[in-house]
Amino acid sequence: MGSAVIESRDLNLYYGKAHALKNINMDIPEKSITAIIGPSGCGKSTYLRCMNRMNDLLPGVKITGTLGFRGKNIYDRDVDVVALRKDIGMVFQKPNPFPMSIYDNVAYGPRIHGVRKRETLDHIVERSLQQAALWDELKDRLRDSALSISGGQQQRLCIARCLAVEPEVILMDEPASALDPIATSKIEDLMRELKERYTIVIVTHNMQQAARVSDRTAFFLMGELIEYDYTKKLFENPADRRTEDYITGRFG
Numbered sequence: 001m002g003s004a005v006i007e008s009r010d011l012n013l014y015y016g017k018a019h020a021l022k023n024i025n026m027d028i029p030e031k032s033i034t035a036i037i038g039p040s041g042c043g044k045s046t047y048l049r050c051m052n053r054m055n056d057l058l059p060g061v062k063i064t065g066t067l068g069f070r071g072k073n074i075y076d077r078d079v080d081v082v083a084l085r086k087d088i089g090m091v092f093q094k095p096n097p098f099p100m101s102i103y104d105n106v107a108y109g110p111r112i113h114g115v116r117k118r119e120t121l122d123h124i125v126e127r128s129l130q131q132a133a134l135w136d137e138l139k140d141r142l143r144d145s146a147l148s149i150s151g152g153q154q155q156r157l158c159i160a161r162c163l164a165v166e167p168e169v170i171l172m173d174e175p176a177s178a179l180d181p182i183a184t185s186k187i188e189d190l191m192r193e194l195k196e197r198y199t200i201v202i203v204t205h206n207m208q209q210a211a212r213v214s215d216r217t218a219f220f221l222m223g224e225l226i227e228y229d230y231t232k233k234l235f236e237n238p239a240d241r242r243t244e245d246y247i248t249g250r251f252g
């Protein structure tokens with residue numbers, strides 16, 4: 001196993017009185033795919049959103065414990081959240097390209113981080129679209145609106161937009177659930193390629209998808225981490241009865 005990039009230690013999250021994450025202890029290894037599965041409402045998205053501090057702006061949210069990224073607690077006061085989100089990018093369930101050109105979508109992040117030179121931006125846009133397996137499809141349409149391409153292309157464009165700022169970690173919240181099977185399999189192929197260079201954490205409702213793409217799987221239930229293991233082990237020989245019940249469809 002590679003070294004851990006993200007380490008949760010006794011992580012708790014409360015939405016007001018509701019205890020949504022309970023003492024989560026989990027190490028996420030680098031350059032691999034970690035899937036988070038579990039029934040609706042078990043805290044999967046909440047946990048994912050903790051990793052780039054998308055929750056702590058909500059009123060009434062309280063977080064205790066630590067979430068380390070490269071050895072530093074991201075909930076420390078001096079953490080620059082904008083810089084954190086450059087290192088830990090996020091791709092959402094519904095493709096959400098900005099209403100601007102394909103080029104400007106990908107150049108958006110680098111421009112925010114101060115890149116101005118046209119040549120450099122051109123290079124970043126090409127590299128990011130290449131990595132997202134979109135360059136050949138879109139290289140002659142860079143000036144077209146990002147809203148004019150298919151849903152599957154839009155989702156890969158959102159991944160390219162995330163790659164443009166050279167993150168270390170990519171968080172994906174149900175990235176293929178709005179897509180058809182062909183577009184879904186392209187996203188899964190892409191994830192397999194990206195894990196050579198990036199650490200990927202994916203929340204998915206789809207157990208087959210977790211089994212197909214991930215190296216490790218974490219099973220959450222009512223805010224608790226019940227079991228976390230190599231994907232093959234967790235699906236073929238789960239240690240906990242509740243995991244077994246869930247993966248065999250007995251509940252959830």
Ligand SMILES: Nc1ncnc2c1ncn2[C@@H]1O[C@H](COP(=O)(O)OP(=O)(O)OP(=O)(O)O)[C@@H](O)[C@H]1O
Pocket residue numbers: 015018020038039040041042043044045046047058205
């Ligand atoms: N902004 C919020 N305010 C209050 N409660 C919330 C908020 N977001 C989530 N919750 C609650 O926290 C719990 C965990 O929700 P979360 O969305 O993390 O679950 P999930 O496993 O991702 O579910 P799903 O698969 O349905 O997306 C649920 O009980 C949910 O209702």
